[in-house]
Amino acid sequence: MKRSPTTVFSEWAEEGRDEKMAKGHEAAVSNMLDGVLKNYNSYRFIDAGCGNGWVVRLVNKEPNCKSALGVDGSKRMIEKAHRIDPKGAYLHADLMSWIPEKRADIVHSMEVIYYLPNPKEFIQSVYTNWLAKNGRLIVGLDFYMENSSSHSWPDDCGISMMHLLGEKEWIAFFEDAGFQSIQSRRFGAKESWAGTLIVSGIK
Numbered sequence: 001m002k003r004s005p006t007t008v009f010s011e012w013a014e015e016g017r018d019e020k021m022a023k024g025h026e027a028a029v030s031n032m033l034d035g036v037l038k039n040y041n042s043y044r045f046i047d048a049g050c051g052n053g054w055v056v057r058l059v060n061k062e063p064n065c066k067s068a069l070g071v072d073g074s075k076r077m078i079e080k081a082h083r084i085d086p087k088g089a090y091l092h093a094d095l096m097s098w099i100p101e102k103r104a105d106i107v108h109s110m111e112v113i114y115y116l117p118n119p120k121e122f123i124q125s126v127y128t129n130w131l132a133k134n135g136r137l138i139v140g141l142d143f144y145m146e147n148s149s150s151h152s153w154p155d156d157c158g159i160s161m162m163h164l165l166g167e168k169e170w171i172a173f174f175e176d177a178g179f180q181s182i183q184s185r186r187f188g189a190k191e192s193w194a195g196t197l198i199v200s201g202i203k
């Protein structure tokens with residue numbers, strides 16, 4: 001029987017698979033951060049679906065970072081983040097309902113939002129409730145329609161909720177939410193791998 005994303009990822013954290021996952025995401029995330037962080041002299045950063053919090057620890061080292069917060073719905077992932085970095089800011093919460101106390105300039109999310117019950121509603125909530133003016137949402141996605149080698153993942157990983165959408169649908173979610181200067185690109189494409197789909201927009 002398939003299980004919820006946060007149940008499966010809690011198990012991954014217990015088994016240490018979070019570290020291998022972080023390694024696998026490293027190159028795409030580095031490309032995402034390189035394109036975004038340089039646009040702000042001082043910024044508040046949120047990693048939506050932070051896993052063990054590795055991106056928060058990376059961004060906290062940047063001189064222009066005012067604050068970095070990681071949010072994840074897996075209790076085990078957040079416990080692990082606190083264990084690795086007791087002074088860091090990590091929060092256990094459901095991204096569909098959580099709203100930050102302080103608005104962010106950058107909301108980053110790698111390999112998360114297709115697991116949410118309603119990705120369109122989440123993107124709208126980031127626009128309306130999470131971001132400061134001129135703030136930016138940037139998401140990285142490996143599971144999408146044009147990347148056919150990812151289509152077996154729901155069965156491979158035994159995860160019940162994974163929305164398989166195309167690049168145009170993701171861009172439309174950003175447009176409908178009100179984002180401006182929307183960009184999409186694919187990072188790291190090679191034979192039988194369409195690359196990480198990276199979509200971003202500015203409020």
Ligand SMILES: C[S@@+](CC[C@H](N)C(=O)[O-])C[C@H]1O[C@@H](n2cnc3c(N)ncnc32)[C@H](O)[C@@H]1O
Nearest residue numbers: 005009049050051072073074094095110111115
């Ligand atoms: C593939 S992992 C990616 C983790 C991290 N971004 C990384 O690159 O290592 C997806 C993460 O999304 C989280 N997640 C899934 N659904 C969620 C929800 N509704 N609320 C909060 N987090 C959720 C999972 O717990 C998991 O840690």
